[in-house]
Amino acid sequence: MGLGKDYAQQQCSIARALEVVGERWTLLVVRDAFYGIRRYKDFLVHLGIPRAVLASRLQSLEQAGVLEKQRYQQSPPRDEYVLTEAGIALWPTLLSLGKWASGHLEGVDTPRSFLHVACGSELGAYGQCPACGDVVPAGDVLLTPRAGLDPDPENPVSRALLTPHRLLTPLEIDHTSVRVQQ
Amino acid sequence: MGLGKDYAQQQCSIARALEVVGERWTLLVVRDAFYGIRRYKDFLVHLGIPRAVLASRLQSLEQAGVLEKQRYQQSPPRDEYVLTEAGIALWPTLLSLGKWASGHLEGVDTPRSFLHVACGSELGAYGQCPACGDVVPAGDVLLTPRAGLDPDPENPVSRALLTPHRLLTPLEIDHTSVRVQQ
């Protein structure tokens, strides 16, 4: 991002965080990684992001240690992008952003719930489970669509997200008859 | 920001949040507002942001209901920008961003601590006080400089932030002999 070489900024950890995840599209890529999206094409289809920008964001997230490339087939060689431990640690940030928008912006409905997979209760603002009281790790969060979610039926990734789904587990996507027109 | 008219994005609360606070500089303006900065000139001096960009960000934050203009003198008429309740609700997001950078990025030291003003203990990742156990509201957080913080002595806002300071309370800034050269 390059906020300049100013002292105040380089020293502030919030500014440093924003240099890594503050660019346009970056946090949406990370969100999708939590949702179980792992492949270039699936990010492309789900986000509607220009190919060059996606390639650039995946590369900088990898360099920052947020995502990691993992080979999922040898030939042709294909990699998928998986959240590292540092990437998974962004979960509270993403959750609090989402909770903020649902609670404080006009006209934002909440088309998905984040539930504690063990007990089914909806997470609080800090990611804690109101029933158990504990902070729920991202892998134990169940992403569940709610009434009002209106996905693009042409979009196989949106369709796959209609099924309740644990964060971080790979999404099963039906790629038959999909053209990426971009 | 305008991420396009895609359904998946418009419906996702994280994407909606990013449309409001996801642009370059925006979250740093909000951070400074938590630090007690309220005036155009002080944001300018502290952030080193271009004037036009600052004016545009302050305006969109006001429109989004994150900041509110308050008149602090009648003549000449001067306003300051103060966080609304919705703006204050961004505190968990900012804190988790900062904690993430300190904990998971290379070479990020933590030049400031966030302490619970009542007991002096340092906040955890979710803004909770490890001693009291409760989540500390932003107004009860004491921002404290730590060893290694190396402010620009020419910058009166950086200087003012050397004193431990409660979030959200206006910063007292010595404006004598400051030139804004930009």
Place this chain on the structure above:
DNA sequence: CCGCCTGAGTTCATTCATTGAACCTGTCGT
């Protein structure tokens, strides 16, 4: 009353980033 100062912007040319479309590359199935 005059000229200068201050805070809070606006204007504008230059530079930089994003966009969308087209193209490229290695491999596979047929």
Place this chain on the structure above:
DNA sequence: ACGACAGGTTCAATGAATGAACTCAGGCGG
């Protein structure tokens, strides 16, 4: 041999950010 496919790169056009200069209204000192 041929097309499809995943995962990119290239490139022209557009839009946003930058930094410097300018504006404007209201004090203030002399």
